[in-house]
Amino acid sequence: MIQTPSTQETPNYTVNQVEFWEGIYHQEETPGWDIGQAAPPFVAYLDREEASSSGKVAVIGCGRGNDVLLFAQRGFEVTAVDFSPSAIQATRQQIEAAQLQVSLSQQDIFTLTESHPNTFDYVVEYTCFCAIDPDRRPEYVDLVHQILKPNGMLIAIFYRIPPDQGPPFGTTEDEIRSLFAKRFEVVEMGVSPHSIERRAGKELFSLLKKR
Numbered sequence: 488m489i490q491t492p493s494t495q496e497t498p499n500y501t502v503n504q505v506e507f508w509e510g511i512y513h514q515e516e517t518p519g520w521d522i523g524q525a526a527p528p529f530v531a532y533l534d535r536e537e538a539s540s541s542g543k544v545a546v547i548g549c550g551r552g553n554d555v556l557l558f559a560q561r562g563f564e565v566t567a568v569d570f571s572p573s574a575i576q577a578t579r580q581q582i583e584a585a586q587l588q589v590s591l592s593q594q595d596i597f598t599l600t601e602s603h604p605n606t607f608d609y610v611v612e613y614t615c616f617c618a619i620d621p622d623r624r625p626e627y628v629d630l631v632h633q634i635l636k637p638n639g640m641l642i643a644i645f646y647r648i649p650p651d652q653g654p655p656f657g658t659t660e661d662e663i664r665s666l667f668a669k670r671f672e673v674v675e676m677g678v679s680p681h682s683i684e685r686r687a688g689k690e691l692f693s694l695l696k697k698r
Contacts, residue, residue, distance in 0.1 A: 548615025
């Protein structure tokens with residue numbers, strides 16, 4: 488999530504409610520967090536010789552499915568998850584047009600601990616962490632830990648901006664390291680050199696391995 492969504496038509500809803508996000512999709516043909524392509528840092532990562540090309544992947548907060556397409560095209564078994572029915576419908580249209588097989592799930596990501604415990608080799612994060620209520624960030628860490636298999640990996644791009652009122656709710660590298668320290672090993676973390684121009688210097692590419 489990159490630009491603060493308008494809440495003029497959803498004044499009684501919070502980011503914890505699906506109606507808030509549906510309101511954004513209904514107001515904007517292309518929501519501000521959608522860059523219209525897979526995130527370049529993910530593309531660069533998957534192009535590495537050592538990167539895997541198989542395994543079960545959960546793309547949480549998948550939006551319109553740009554990163555879902557990328558990982559499915561690269562050979563992963565992908566589950567796309569989003570709170571918003573409109574997001575899931577947009578993802579469905581993309582994967583059908585590309586003739587790909589992807590599992591779609593319209594649900595609150597925090598319920599994945601019940602429906603998909605110890606299921607995934609990888610969790611993919613982009614503009615989801617910055618969209619949730621910041622008070623739920625420790626719960627987010629627990630969620631990712633619980634749905635990953637032993638030694639599973641979180642492949643993440645965190646939005647490194649001041650933690651002002653949002654969404655997007657910003658974060659810092661220090662906060663990410665502190666939040667994940669007890670449950671994950673930091674394999675890699677640094678500002679991505681592959682971001683699109685308007686996000687240059689703001690995206691923190693991270694590989695975090697489940698302890």
